[in-house]
Amino acid sequence: MTDQSTANRGTSTRIISDFLQRRREQIVQRWADEALFRTVFTVSRDEAAEAAGSLVEALASVAASGRIEDLRAPGFTGVREQLTRMAASRARGGAAPSQIADEVAALRPSITDLLITDLAGSDGEASGPHVVTLTVLMGTLRLFVMETALSAGEEIIDRQRLQLLEVATPVIKLWSGIVAVPLIGTLDSARSQVVMESLLEAIVDQQAKFAILDITGVPTVDSLVAQHLMKTVAAARLMGAECIVSGIRPAIAQTIVHLGIDLGSVITRASLADALAYALHQEGAVIVDRATGAGGPR
Amino acid sequence: MTETSGRVAACLPIRSDTDLAWVRQHVRQAAAEVGFGLVEQTKLITAASELARNTLVHGGGGQVESVFLDHGRARGLRLTFTDEGPGIPDVERALTDGYTSGGGLGLGLGGARRLVHEFSIDTSPGHGTSVTVVCWVGVPPRPREEAR
Numbered sequence: 001m002t003d004q005s006t007a008n009r010g011t012s013t014r015i016i017s018d019f020l021q022r023r024r025e026q027i028v029q030r031w032a033d034e035a036l037f038r039t040v041f042t043v044s045r046d047e048a049a050e051a052a053g054s055l056v057e058a059l060a061s062v063a064a065s066g067r068i069e070d071l072r073a074p075g076f077t078g079v080r081e082q083l084t085r086m087a088a089s090r091a092r093g094g095a096a097p098s099q100i101a102d103e104v105a106a107l108r109p110s111i112t113d114l115l116i117t118d119l120a121g122s123d124g125e126a127s128g129p130h131v132v133t134l135t136v137l138m139g140t141l142r143l144f145v146m147e148t149a150l151s152a153g154e155e156i157i158d159r160q161r162l163q164l165l166e167v168a169t170p171v172i173k174l175w176s177g178i179v180a181v182p183l184i185g186t187l188d189s190a191r192s193q194v195v196m197e198s199l200l201e202a203i204v205d206q207q208a209k210f211a212i213l214d215i216t217g218v219p220t221v222d223s224l225v226a227q228h229l230m231k232t233v234a235a236a237r238l239m240g241a242e243c244i245v246s247g248i249r250p251a252i253a254q255t256i257v258h259l260g261i262d263l264g265s266v267i268t269r270a271s272l273a274d275a276l277a278y279a280l281h282q283e284g285a286v287i288v289d290r291a292t293g294a295g296g297p298r
Numbered sequence: 299m300t301e302t303s304g305r306v307a308a309c310l311p312i313r314s315d316t317d318l319a320w321v322r323q324h325v326r327q328a329a330a331e332v333g334f335g336l337v338e339q340t341k342l343i344t345a346a347s348e349l350a351r352n353t354l355v356h357g358g359g360g361q362v363e364s365v366f367l368d369h370g371r372a373r374g375l376r377l378t379f380t381d382e383g384p385g386i387p388d389v390e391r392a393l394t395d396g397y398t399s400g401g402g403l404g405l406g407l408g409g410a411r412r413l414v415h416e417f418s419i420d421t422s423p424g425h426g427t428s429v430t431v432v433c434w435v436g437v438p439p440r441p442r443e444e445a446r
């Protein structure tokens with residue numbers, strides 16, 4: 001960029017900043033009725049106008065600093081929280097980040113019209129370069145909102161993941177005195193903590209003598225997962241219940257052996273059904289096949 | 299003598315538990331692409347899980363690079379885990395089953411070595427650690443490297 005154009009651009013950002021401050025009220029009145037604000041502040045138009053007002057001020061301060069292409073311009077920081085809340089509210093309503101970005105883009109025509117009218121009054125100024133400056137500024141705002149909306153989405157996902165953690169570890173009563181947890185997904189430290197707590201709770205509530213940990217849905221058993229399993233087994237034992245680990249697939253069994261993990265002290269069964277049969281047998285109950293009359297211990 | 303040629307598949311950061319899940323996911327996909335059977339896939343993913351966690355926990359974070367290998371008719375996958383952590387002062391001892399400087403089982407490093415075809419450690423105290431493992435589909439093109 002030449003010195004000349006840098007200087008022109010400096011003038012232009014100042015003109016835009018002045019324009020935004022001078023015309024704040026008119027811009028606010030136009031924006032408050034645009035989708036971006038209307039859909040979030042459904043109840044009160046005053047609130048919509050207030051939110052639009054802080055956005056205009058933020059844009060004016062970004063323009064004043066000359067950093068109209070900079071997402072990290074300090075002017076934006078002030079409205080980040082407000083935009084995050086707006087984006088989150090739209091996201092909860094089912095709007096995609098791209099849709100929210102489109103709504104931001106829709107703010108531009110009304111403000112551009114106003115700028116052209118405004119500059120037509122001042123003598124001899126060609127409005128072209130300033131319209132470009134404003135367009136760049138609004139483009140940066142669009143990116144900024146998009147970024148904010150995406151990170152708001154991530155926060156929602158994080159929260160849902162936590163909720164899922166709790167939901168995804170149900171302890172099921174299979175028989176009087178026998179409970180089971182079908183584990184699905186990655187057994188990381190947070191997850192195994194939840195599993196252990198709900199299992200111990202169930203053992204007390206159900207006065208269970210047997211607890212079955214079914215790992216059919218656990219894709220990888222490494223030394224950390226094994227350690228979590230063994231800790232859970234040990235804790236259950238302290239509560240007076242025997243743990244049975246079921247659902248160890250052939251590939252996982254081979255891997256565990258190569259890793260050198262010793263599950264010798266843990267009762268294991270190939271399937272959940274086998275584990276239940278074992279526990280029932282220990283309890284003195286017997287499953288008999290009515291057709292053949294066969295049954296008994298497995 | 300057949301040359302081994304490689305093509306970088308990915309370079310992934312290892313900075314959080316979520317990254318560990320990504321690494322496993324990536325290795326699962328890459329291993330399937332190379333044509334590993336279910337047992338070999340599971341072994342390689344588990345080895346990767348151990349080494350990536352060591353990179354995160356002991357090395358303070360780092361990265362993994364995966365490379366598809368071609369050696370004549372043999373195909374393989376090479377994973378290199380690198381960190382700029384404290385390094386391993388005594389590799390022999392670190393590889394010993396049951397040795398841990400933290401609260402682990404001390405099986406990760408030695409176990410990972412048993413799960414793959416080739417295994418090497420490059421480390422020096424204060425300069426970080428780099429662990430490289432290779433698995434081949436079918437017969438490895440070279441005699442299995444004796445673990446040092």
Ligand SMILES: Nc1ncnc2c1ncn2[C@@H]1O[C@H](COP(=O)(O)OP(=O)(O)OP(=O)(O)O)[C@@H](O)[C@H]1O
Pocket residue numbers: 223224348352353356357381383384385386392393397398399400401402403404405406407408427
């Ligand atoms: N990348 C690394 N940087 C520094 N030290 C390491 C690294 N990897 C392993 N070590 C050292 O080697 C030891 C053994 O590692 P290993 O993975 O076998 O056991 P662990 O990580 O302690 O427990 P786990 O069985 O849960 O993996 C570690 O305790 C640590 O002291």
Ligand SMILES: [Mg+2]
Pocket residue numbers: 348351352402405406407
């Ligand atoms: Mg380890």
